[in-house]
Amino acid sequence: xxxxxxxxxxxxxxxxxxxxxxxxxxxxxxxxxxxxxxxxxxxxxxxxxxxxxxxxxxxxxxxxxxxxxxxxxxxxxxxxxxxxxxxxxxxxxxxxxxxxxxxxxxxxxxxxxxxxxxxxxxxxxxxxxxxxxxxxxxxxxxxxxxxxxxxxxxxxxxxxxxxxxxxxxxxxxxxxxxxxxxxxxxxxxxxxx
Amino acid sequence: xxxxxxxxxxxxxxxxxxxxxxxxxxxxxxxxxxxxxxxxxxxxxxxxxxxxxxxxxxxxxxxxxxxxxxxxxxxxxxxxxxxxxxxxxxxxxxxxxxxxxxxxxxxxxxxxxxxxxxxxxxxxxxxxxxxxxxxxxxxxxxxxxxxxxxxxxxxxxxxxxxxxxxxxxxxxxxxxxxxxxxxxxxxxxxxxx
Numbered sequence: 085x086x087x088x089x090x091x092x093x094x095x096x097x098x099x100x101x102x103x104x105x106x107x108x109x110x111x112x113x114x115x116x117x118x119x120x121x122x123x124x125x126x127x128x129x130x131x132x133x134x135x136x137x138x139x140x141x142x143x144x145x146x147x148x149x150x151x152x153x154x155x156x157x158x159x160x161x162x163x164x165x166x167x168x169x170x171x172x173x174x175x176x177x178x179x180x181x182x183x184x185x186x187x188x189x190x191x192x193x194x195x196x197x198x199x200x201x202x203x204x205x206x207x208x209x210x211x212x213x214x215x216x217x218x219x220x221x222x223x224x225x226x227x228x229x230x231x232x233x234x235x236x237x238x239x240x241x242x243x244x245x246x247x248x249x250x251x252x253x254x255x256x257x258x259x260x261x262x263x264x265x266x267x268x269x270x271x272x273x274x275x276x277x
Numbered sequence: 278x279x280x281x282x283x284x285x286x287x288x289x290x291x292x293x294x295x296x297x298x299x300x301x302x303x304x305x306x307x308x309x310x311x312x313x314x315x316x317x318x319x320x321x322x323x324x325x326x327x328x329x330x331x332x333x334x335x336x337x338x339x340x341x342x343x344x345x346x347x348x349x350x351x352x353x354x355x356x357x358x359x360x361x362x363x364x365x366x367x368x369x370x371x372x373x374x375x376x377x378x379x380x381x382x383x384x385x386x387x388x389x390x391x392x393x394x395x396x397x398x399x400x401x402x403x404x405x406x407x408x409x410x411x412x413x414x415x416x417x418x419x420x421x422x423x424x425x426x427x428x429x430x431x432x433x434x435x436x437x438x439x440x441x442x443x444x445x446x447x448x449x450x451x452x453x454x455x456x457x458x459x460x461x462x463x464x465x466x467x468x469x470x
Contacts, residue, residue: 087399090416095299099453102316102317102450102451102452102453103299103316103450103452104296104297104298104299104316104319104450105297106296106297123296123297124295124318124319124320124321124343125317125319126317126318126329126331127331128317128331128417129331129415129416135419136329138319138322140322165464165466166466168466169466169467169468173468174342175368191409205371208289216406216450218411222321222327222419224321224324224329226415242453243453243456244452244458246458247341254461256464257296257297257450257460258295259292259295259296259436259467260295260435260436261469262465262468263436263463263464263465263466264464264465264466265296265437265439265460265461265462265463266461266464267450267458267460267461268447268458268459268460268461268462269458269459270456270457270458271355271358271449271456271457271458271459271462272455272456272457273358273359273361273362273363273455273456273457274359274362274455275366275454
């Protein structure tokens with residue numbers, strides 16, 4: 085772990101997810117860590133920053149979030165293509181060595197009791213806003229973002245720099261059957277008209 | 278309007294949104310049409326297919342959806358960069374000619390009483406699943422997808438074909454301040470291990 089990491093101002097944290105990347109969701113409880121992939125994660129509010137993520141009842145990560153009341157949403161990179169696919173297709177229920185088998189390395193930030201996945205481009209520490217109806221009826225979980233960080237090679241000064249960073253740092257956008265797209269070129273609309 | 282359009286099987290409709298594009302939201306009520314942009318739209322379920330979209334209380338589109346109980350989520354293309362920015366930054370409340378001023382052309386499908394935006398790459402017709410708490414507390418709207426269509430030059434056979442289609446058909450992924458990213462190259466994980 086020798087990534088250049090800096091904190092992201094909470095009012096700009098939504099930008100880490102605004103372009104719709106597939107994310108990794110991680111949580112920890114009672115010494116058990118799990119990480120899963122989720123294509124269905126989305127910003128929900130600016131201030132305080134909130135997000136939604138859909139978590140199937142079958143996943144161990146969901147159970148850990150319900151128990152601990154907190155989780156991390158992180159943005160994996162193109163270099164983590166296979167890792168992202170594997171954590172989305174193996175279950176801790178049947179594969180106790182899932183994280184090692186998927187090549188996941190965890191680390192800590194700021195003494196927060198949360199498992200962060202090394203090698204990602206951005207991390208959002210979240211506090212679960214418990215809403216029974218959404219969780220039970222829709223598998224929909226709401227988190228308030230309490231801390232955000234980025235790899236400054238690709239997100240700095242409140243902006244992504246995918247065009248100038250190395251392609252291995254691009255975000256992943258899942259479709260189905262192991263097929264992803266990397267994020268592409270920057271396009272700028274005319275503003276202020 | 279001479280796009281090659283075909284219907285998309287409902288069980289594959291989630292794939293139209295799975296990579297996290299910024300979308301256009303359109304609705305109609307009592308002869309009034311509006312279209313807005315939304316970066317915070319996300320798939321919610323496979324079967325029946327459902328999605329979430331965050332709609333600010335200031336928008337006329339939200340009012341039309343609450344009145345009519347239905348809306349369209351559509352995926353704009355890189356060729357619609359300026360249109361997407363404009364519909365997201367002008368309001369029908371203050372600009373009665375908003376749609377004309379933004380270059381929006383509407384059309385109909387299958388006699389559905391919904392305003393579809395011409396030139397997009399995919400369209401999802403939705404029925405509002407009314408949930409007062411989510412709408413009031415979170416500006417979060419849930420729709421059940423009742424019909425889906427795509428421009429077959431870029432989505433066909435249940436898959437996006439961004440790599441082989443012309444770049445002008447790529448999806449847009451908004452960040453902030455008029456800056457978008459187009460979707461990029463296809464990456465395939467090893468499956469079936």
